[in-house]
Amino acid sequence: MPRFKAYNYDQNAMVVINYQDQLQPGTFEHAVHYLIEHKLDLSVFHPKYRNDATGRLAYDPAILLKIILFAYSKGITSSREMQWCCETNIIFKALSCDTVPHFTTLASFVSRHADEIEALFEQVLLVCHEQGLLGNELFAIDGCKMSSDASKEWSGTFKELGEKRDKLRGLIRHHLLEHHARDEAETEADLDRDIRRAKMILSLDDAMNKVDRFLKTNSPRMGRGKRIKEVKSNLTDNESAKMTTSKGTIQGYNGVATVDKKHQIVIDAQAFGEGQEHHTLQPVLETVEARFKKLGIAENIYQQGTVVTADTGFANEANMKYLHEQQINGYIPDNQFRSRDPQFADQKKQIRQAPPELTR
Incomplete structure (x- = not known):
């Protein structure tokens, strides 16, 4: 039998590397590193820091941005996982200069600097324009459903939430009556049962107060359909909505992105x-028109021949009227476009005429 050199993956090694060498030109990590170091003005983040004279040193926004943006490009949105990557992944180590920001630092940076990060997005868009990466010939718009951290069980109209509050109040009254019916525990099992019932009463009372506070401090959310009617509110995240997806019903947001055709660059993203x-x-x-005007890319982008496309989810009479009035060259198919297309009609005819065993 042939003989081979033995190998073992379960071992440690000391390797001397240069972090700059890990960021090779032509890679996404190099592009992120170069943009943040040489092209973007990060002074927009400075006003929220208060450690000029006292307090400990803070992580440079440049380091945190590189970690977060590169993580997003890999589909990583968890701050804990970002911290783990900084501990174990060589590219993250190179971008962070071998620092390991705590996950709470990363999460706080994103939540506290939403406006500043949006301003930074506009800077990146301007760089793309200067480099000739935007064609401004065709903008494609599409959306996807995204889950939020809110629980859909805490959703409902104000009437439904009021009924939930009354039901919780009734459960509390029921358990209190049972509790008072027993003056004292006779056995250890009875004592354990009374303790569990007391904890349940406290939990129900907390839930009831949560619903009651929401109903007293908020107003019903109204939809924007042809017939204006109330839509479900959510106690945890009232900006989110209950929506149906191919994988079931979720509590979340409709993420809508606009992409420039030339190099598939996202020029707008909203939830x-x-x-x-x-x-x-x-x-x-x-938003796209206002942003392009603000950055000096185009005074009125839609009057310069830019074509806008979107799928059937955006098709309704109001949108068609809006496109016409604003003289926007838009292409949005309605739900019946396939039935009017001879190509699809011929395909359906062929399927109907095919033997049953070929259509299974």
Whole structure:
């Protein structure tokens, strides 16, 4: 038999590396590193820091941004996982200069600097324009459903939430009556049961107060369909919505992105707490127009021949009227477009005429 050199993966090794060498030109990590170091103005983050004279040193926003943006490019959105990557992954180590920000630091940076990060996005877009990466010939708009951290069990109309509060109040009264019916525990088992019942009463009381506070401090959410009616609110995240997806019902957001055709660069991304996409088209188009005007890319981008496309989820009469009035060259198919296409009609005819064993 041939003989081979033995190998063992379960071993440690000391390897001398240069972090700059790990960020090779032509890679995404190099692009992120170069943009943040040489092209972007990060002074927008400085006003929220208060450690000029006292307090410990803070992580440079450049380091945190590199970690977060590279993590996002890999589909990593958990701050804990980002911290783990900084401990174990060589590219993350190179981008972070071998620092390991705590996951709470990463999470806090994202939550505290939402406006500053949006301003940074506009800086990146301007760099893309200067480099000739934007074609401004065709913008494609599409959306996807994204889950939020809110529980859909805490959703409902104000009437439904009121009924939930009354039901919780009834359960509390029921358990209190049972508790008072027993003046004292006779056995250890009885004592354990009374303790469990007391904990349940406290939990129910907390839930009831949560619903009651929400109903007293908020107003019903109204939809924007043809017939305006109340939509379900959510106690945890009232900006999110209950929506149906191919994988079931979720509590979350409708993420809508606009992409420039030339190099598939995202020029706008927004999250809407609405299950339907109809009502998102106008605000998306207006945001893109305002951003391009603000950055000096185009005074009125849609009057320069830019074509806008979107799928059937954005098709309704109001949107067609809006596109016409604003003279926007938009292409949005309605739900019946396939039935009018001869190609699809011929395919359906062939399927109907095919033997049953070929259509299974």
